Amino acid sequence: MTDIAAAHPTDPFDPAAINAAEGLDPVDPAFTHVLRVTALLNMVPLAIGLSVADRLLMPAIDGPYGLVTTLAWLVAAAVVLVFPSRRAQRWGFKIGEGQLRVARGWLFRTDTIVPFVRVQHIDVGQGPIERWFGLSHLIVHTSGTHNSTVTLPGLPADLAAAMRETIRRHIQTDFA
């Protein structure tokens, strides 16, 4: 990826530097591929649809045929080729002492901490694309209305299972 090659370790906008500065572990690099395939599956039908619309609509209204088609495929290419690696690297997590920390995003960055004792139950999920790359996602449920589920994608399947076991040992009920 060109944008990774260009990124310098001291660049404050380098996503890897954000994670390192905040003491977070990166998710598995293969998560980039998961995001890319998902983006591909979303963008290609969209671009095809826009191309067809362009073909049918523009001659009818004497518009510039080809402009929308070109733009659609350029945007689709950017979304599929450039964004996934950046998005994947801005996910970070840390299994701390009695708490799970999950951070995501850069433009709008959210850094969530869930203490293990507050976890109600845990899911480890795997979609077909994730299975292809040997990844799983971990979903932690709390009883809070806001943030009732915290999802951490892009974990190797064995690590996700190990994290589930770690958290499960801490789950306890505080109900009367």
Added chain:
Amino acid sequence: MTDGAVPLPVVDAGADEPAWQRLHAATLALAVVKLGPRSLNFLPALAAIGIAGRWAYVVPALLVFLLVSLVFAWAAWLRFRFHVGTDEVVIESGVFARQHRTIPFDRIQDVSIEQGLVARALGIAKVGFETGAGGKENDASLDSIALDAAQALRTTIRTHRSVPAVPTVSGSAPDAPVEATEDRLLFAMGPRRLFVAGLFNFSLAALAVFGAAMQFFDDLLPFDFNIFDPRDWIDIAEDYGLDAWVAAHRWVAGMGAALSLIFIGFASGVVTMVFANWGFRLTREPRALRRTRGLTTRTDVAIPVRRVQAAIVMTGWFRRRFGWHELRLQSLASDGGKEADHQVVPFGQYDEIDPVLAEIAIRRPGEQAEWQRSHGIIALGGLAGAVFAAVGGIIALALGQPLGWLAFAAVPLIAAGAIVGARTHRWTDLGDQLAIRRGIWKPRVTLLPFASIQSVDLRTDFVQRPLGLASLAFGVPGGSALSAHEIPAIPAETAQALRARILAAGGRA
């Protein structure tokens, strides 16, 4: 549970067949009443028959519909049975698909008793079991049984739950007067207080509804008089020979319209307050706060003290000057499905609210508390809205639409609201709980114990990051997802330190 004082057919341990009970027979009468609104669904079918020109079939079709509905109601009643065991409630329901549900007393967090107008006349009540299973449909209810049986059932379950706390509760008949002497009264509202509260409840919203209704029914009303219309006031003056005087003093007609507007605003406030909160009583029971209220629909709700997550003190910009406040509690259970939070003091002074807060071990920040402000940048959203309004106004004017001036008039209002509103966002750390204050039109203070916080989000974005700011959002059980507890735009270091303190306290709990 073997105390014979509870007049409820408690099952013998040795009995082979448990003593099944049915719902009160008057429930069928209730079903007939409920049929009225439900038959509205049948109206399109009737209309279709009518349009087809077969008017003769309308009445038979309606009768068949009513008969079938009644048969179904009767079958459902016949196939619904429940029994109260020594430590569980078993409910069997369903006409064709049978459902068998067992609810252990230990898992019942809250037993609510609700009576509508018809149910009160029939002396029956709906009993709801709140199990905290999440979702209204997951909670069982008995709709409906006799009121005294409902109260006895609740006493049975409560006594079972509070055995460690209160060893001897038996020997008292579980009727309301005796309970009232047992439980401490925390707050009650008399007619006078209701009236004052209703006056402060002055509602322009109700007025708008009323105005719309007047417009809508204008042609249907037997008298041709719209109190919002000054012309009608001139007409009425003519009837009394005052037309010359009114014509000379046109403002009188305007005054009449304005006065009746104000009167309706006050009257609707008083009426809604009286209907909702008639006979309001908040009592302290061994484990719960219990609230009874309502004029036509009486509700009786228990809020287990341990399940209270946060307290919210609300007021209005005007009533605040007179020291009137409202206290709501955020609990795991929601209040009757409509409100997210339990209203425990609808209208009271601080010296009435503080004892209630003391019962749930939450305190208000004192007068000398140091409130910290959120950064003014949170006004940015509102200011952006103002800019959009200005741009929209310019575009509208450019297109020759004079309504664009309206957008321009809104710009300073939106901007001022955003800036003043941003200045009211404050918070303070009380050591084991947070107090978050916001709002200018309806100021509210959220009192959030660290122990109720399930997760903490620290958020920054491209606007806050260059300013070194961060927002904190807290995951708290109960309440509505729309009103998350949040401290927006505080210095990032402060936010991180606060998060560390909260999580450390949560770990101890």
